[in-house]
Amino acid sequence: MKKRFIALALFASSTVVFAAGGTSWGYEGKVGPDNWGNLSQEFATCKVGQQQAPIDIPTMSATKATAPIKTNYKASAGEIINNGHTIQVALSDAGGANLSGVDYKFLQTHFHAPGEEKVDGKSYPFNAHLVHQSADGKLAVIGVFFKEGAENPVFKEVFAQMPDKEGKVALKGKIDPAGLLPKSLAYYSYAGSLTTPPCSEGVTFYILKTPMEMSKAQLEQFKKLYPMNARPTFPLNGRKITETN
Numbered sequence: 001m002k003k004r005f006i007a008l009a010l011f012a013s014s015t016v017v018f019a020a021g022g023t024s025w026g027y028e029g030k031v032g033p034d035n036w037g038n039l040s041q042e043f044a045t046c047k048v049g050q051q052q053a054p055i056d057i058p059t060m061s062a063t064k065a066t067a068p069i070k071t072n073y074k075a076s077a078g079e080i081i082n083n084g085h086t087i088q089v090a091l092s093d094a095g096g097a098n099l100s101g102v103d104y105k106f107l108q109t110h111f112h113a114p115g116e117e118k119v120d121g122k123s124y125p126f127n128a129h130l131v132h133q134s135a136d137g138k139l140a141v142i143g144v145f146f147k148e149g150a151e152n153p154v155f156k157e158v159f160a161q162m163p164d165k166e167g168k169v170a171l172k173g174k175i176d177p178a179g180l181l182p183k184s185l186a187y188y189s190y191a192g193s194l195t196t197p198p199c200s201e202g203v204t205f206y207i208l209k210t211p212m213e214m215s216k217a218q219l220e221q222f223k224k225l226y227p228m229n230a231r232p233t234f235p236l237n238g239r240k241i242t243e244t245n
């Protein structure tokens with residue numbers, strides 16, 4: 001039952017406003033990350049959880065992971081949602097990924113500025129989280145860092161169509177999640193949580209080591225809507241990091 005709840009919570013956060021509950025939250029002040037756990041009983045995990053995301057990945061402590069990431073993404077129709085906290089691209093039939101030997105279906109990708117995870121203290125200006133779900137309801141996220149450089153063709157499509165107020169639009173054409181991934185899928189993996197309320201745990205992260213590029217103009221375009229939507233990093237609390245090369 002717990003896993004099912006996590007999935008429902010994720011979908012709830014993708015709608016314009018929280019369908020049930022409706023507790024408003026944000027990234028600064030009284031409704032900011034330090035206070036999420038106090039805003040609602042349903043958000044308690046944000047405060048008391050011991051496996052919270054994001055983290056600052058200590059690369060020296062990483063041990064060898066069991067399996068490389070395999071993807072079978074394809075271009076899909078979908079919608080672009082401005083949910084008041086980020087821009088999210090939900091795709092109905094975009095294939096999926098095999099992560100640690102388990103098959104996952106791609107659900108959605110959404111964006112953070114600055115990037116949420118850090119690597120040995122280093123941060124990036126932007127990251128994409130690609131959210132996946134297994135047949136038994138488990139969530140896994142592939143994280144991709146972006147640095148300033150060449151224009152990204154997927155963002156060109158998405159940012160041209162994204163609603164600048166809360167709401168959603170049907171995607172014109174199709175998007176292939178593969179356009180957000182670097183050639184190398186080498187990763188650091190850790191056990192974490194949703195990085196937005198209700199901060200539910202049981203989410204496995206695969207943070208890609210190789211950053212992608214987006215143009216300065218694209219970064220500014222996103223930041224015009226969301227200048228800061230990254231949750232601060234959390235202590236490891238004994239969690240193990242694994243990696244592939």
Ligand SMILES: [Zn+2]
Pocket residue numbers: 110111112129195
């Ligand atoms: Zn995220």
